[in-house]
Amino acid sequence: xxxxxxNIIRFIRETIKHPQQNGAIAPSSKKLAxxxxxxxxxxxxxxxxxxxxxxxxxxxxxxxxxxxKVPYFAIEINKFFVDQFxxxxxNLTIYHDTAQNIDKCLVKSGHTxxxxxxxxxxxxxxxxxxxxxxxxxxxxxLEVGGIFVTFSYYPLNNLPDGKAFHKTLxxxxxxxNKSEVVLNFPPAFVYICRK
Numbered sequence: 001x002x003x004x005x006x007n008i009i010r011f012i013r014e015t016i017k018h019p020q021q022n023g024a025i026a027p028s029s030k031k032l033a034x035x036x037x038x039x040x041x042x043x044x045x046x047x048x049x050x051x052x053x054x055x056x057x058x059x060x061x062x063x064x065x066x067x068x069k070v071p072y073f074a075i076e077i078n079k080f081f082v083d084q085f086x087x088x089x090x091n092l093t094i095y096h097d098t099a100q101n102i103d104k105c106l107v108k109s110g111h112t113x114x115x116x117x118x119x120x121x122x123x124x125x126x127x128x129x130x131x132x133x134x135x136x137x138x139x140x141x142l143e144v145g146g147i148f149v150t151f152s153y154y155p156l157n158n159l160p161d162g163k164a165f166h167k168t169l170x171x172x173x174x175x176x177n178k179s180e181v182v183l184n185f186p187p188a189f190v191y192i193c194r195k
Contacts, residue, residue: 027054027055027057028054028057028058028120028151028184028188029057029182029183029184029185030057030061031182031183031184032151032182032183032184032188032190033057033058033060033061034061035179035182035190036058036061036118036149036150036151036190037058037061037062037064037065037118038065039147039149039179039190039192040062040116040118040147040149041116041147042062042065042066042070042116043065043066044115045066045070045115045116046070046071046114046115046116047070047071047072047106047111047113047114047115047116048062048066048070048071048072048073048114048116048117048118049072049073049074049075049102049105049106049114049116049117049118049141050062050072050073050074050075050117050118050119050120051074051075051099051102051117051118051119051120051121051138052075052076052077052099052119052120052121052122053074053075053076053081053085053094053120054076054078054081054120055081055084056084056085056088056089058118058120059074059085059088059089059092062118068091071109071110071111072092072093073092073093073094073095073105073109074092074093074094074095075094075095075097075098075099075101075102075105076094076095076096076097077096077097077098077099079096082094082096093109095108099119099121099134099137099138100133100134100137101137102117102137102138102141103137103140103141106141113141113142113143113146114141114142114143114146115142115143115145115146115147116146116147116148116149117138117141117142117146117147117148117149118149118150119138119148119149119150120150120151121134121150123150123152123161123162123165124152124153124156124157124159124161124162124165125161126161127161128161128164128168131161131164131165131168132168135165135168135169135172136172139172139173139195142195143195144195145194145195146194146195147192147193147194147195148173148191148193148194148195149190149191149192149193150190150191150193151188151189151190151191152165152166152188152189152191153184153186153187153188154181154186154187154188154189156186157189166191169191169193172193173193173194173195174194174195175193175194176191176192176193176194177191177192177193178190178191178192179191179192
C-alpha cells in the first residue's frame with residue numbers, strides 16, 4: 001500500500017511542477033487503462049506508439065493484450081516519468097521527446113508509419129493550436145485504417161479547450177466515437193478515432 005501512496009504523491013508533484021506535461025491530478029485508473037487498450041483493438045496492431053506514457057498504467061495493460069513481437073515504443077516529455085519507465089520496463093523503448101516528434105521517433109525505431117497510437121496526453125491543458133499540431137502529427141503518422149485512442153475527463157470536455165479538441169478530431173479522422181464514462185478520478189471517457 002505504501003508504494004502506491006508514494007507513487008500518487010510523486011504523480012501529483014509532477015503535475016504541480018509541469019502542468020502541461022502532466023495534466024492529470026492522479027494516475028489513471030485500471031478501469032480506464034483496460035478500456036482504452038480494449039478500444040485500441042490491439043489484436044490487429046502492427047506497430048504501437050504510446051504517447052504520454054506517464055506512470056505506465058496503460059503500458060501494463062497494452063502488454064497484457066499483445067505479445068512482445070509487436071513493435072512498440074513510448075514517447076514521454078517528462079524526465080521523471082521517463083526514468084521511472086526505464087526502471088519498470090527495461091526491455092522497452094521510450095523516447096524522451098515531444099508528441100510532435102512522433103514521425104522522427106518512428107524513423108528512429110525503423111518504421112515510417114504505425115497503425116495504433118494510444119495517448120495519455122492532457123489535451124485540455126493545451127491551447128487549440130498545440131492540440132491541432134499534435135493531432136495532425138499523430139494523424140500523419142498513422143496508416144490508413146489506423147486507430148488513435150485517447151481519453152478526456154468529464155466534464156472538462158465541455159470547456160472551450162475540450163470542445164476545440166473534439167472539433168479537431170472530427171475535422172481529421174474518418175470516424176470519431178466516444179465510450180461510456182468510466183470510473184476514474186476525475187471521471188473519464190475514451191475517444192476512438194479511425195483514419
